[in-house]
Each structure stands twice: as structure tokens, then as C-alpha cells.
Amino acid sequence: MRPIPKSLLIHTVTLHKKINKDKWGKGELDQGMELTYVRMEPSGKIVRDKNNAEIQLAATLFYDCKNSDPRGVKFETDDLIEFNGVIHRVEVVEPLYDNKRLHHYELGLVKGG
Numbered sequence: 239m240r241p242i243p244k245s246l247l248i249h250t251v252t253l254h255k256k257i258n259k260d261k262w263g264k265g266e267l268d269q270g271m272e273l274t275y276v277r278m279e280p281s282g283k284i285v286r287d288k289n290n291a292e293i294q295l296a297a298t299l300f301y302d303c304k305n306s307d308p309r310g311v312k313f314e315t316d317d318l319i320e321f322n323g324v325i326h327r328v329e330v331v332e333p334l335y336d337n338k339r340l341h342h343y344e345l346g347l348v349k350g351g
Contacts, residue, residue: 247300247306250274250275252273253319254270271311275307277300279300298346298347300342300344327349331343
């Protein structure tokens with residue numbers, strides 16, 4: 239399967255991870271890492287969280303494993319994505335594979351941090 243073309247990966251976002259988390263999951267944000275050649279798409283998809291509650295996603299972030307920079311980023315739920323001054327929280331991390339290798343990630347995002 240071919241990589242997602244750079245002509246479709248038109249957005250730049252900042253990925254923030256929580257550091258110094260306490261037992262309730264609260265912590266400080268790191269300085270952030272800029273991700274280039276990604277795509278943000280609005281979404282209305284409904285998913286279920288860990289507590290089986292329904293959540294409506296606000297956006298989906300597409301990160302291509304070949305064309306997005308930097309390469310090799312590890313995504314986790316509760317990471318924060320900043321796009322156009324709006325903070326989104328990663329609710330769903332979906333790695334998608336071609337025949338043998340990881341092809342791209344689709345991250346389900348909700349507004350707010």
C-alpha cells in the first residue's frame with residue numbers, strides 16, 4: 239500500500255504529553271513536539287470510552303508512518319494535540335497496517351484537555 243501523499247497531509251499540529259503524572263492522572267505538560275505533514279478532519283463518530291460511556295469525537299488526526307514528521311512517534315490515549323489554538327485530547331489510537339508493516343495512525347480526538 240502506498241503512503242498517504244504529502245499533498246493530502248497539509249496540517250501541522252503540536253503533540254503534548256503529560257509528565258510527572260500523579261495517581262489520578264494529573265500532571266504537567268511537556269514543551270510539545272511539532273508534527274508536520276499530518277491531516278486533521280472533522281468527525282462526528284461516536285465511540286465508547288474505558289467506562290463504556292459514549293463519546294462523540296470532534297476530529298480525526300491522520301499520521302502517516304512514511305511521510306509525517308518526525309517519524310516513529312508513539313501515541314497514547316490522553317495525549318493532547320494543539321491545532322489552530324484549540325486543544326484536543328486523544329481518545330482513540332488506531333494503528334492501521336498494510337500487509338506487513340504499520341501504515342498510518344488514526345487518532346480519535348475530543349475537544350478539551
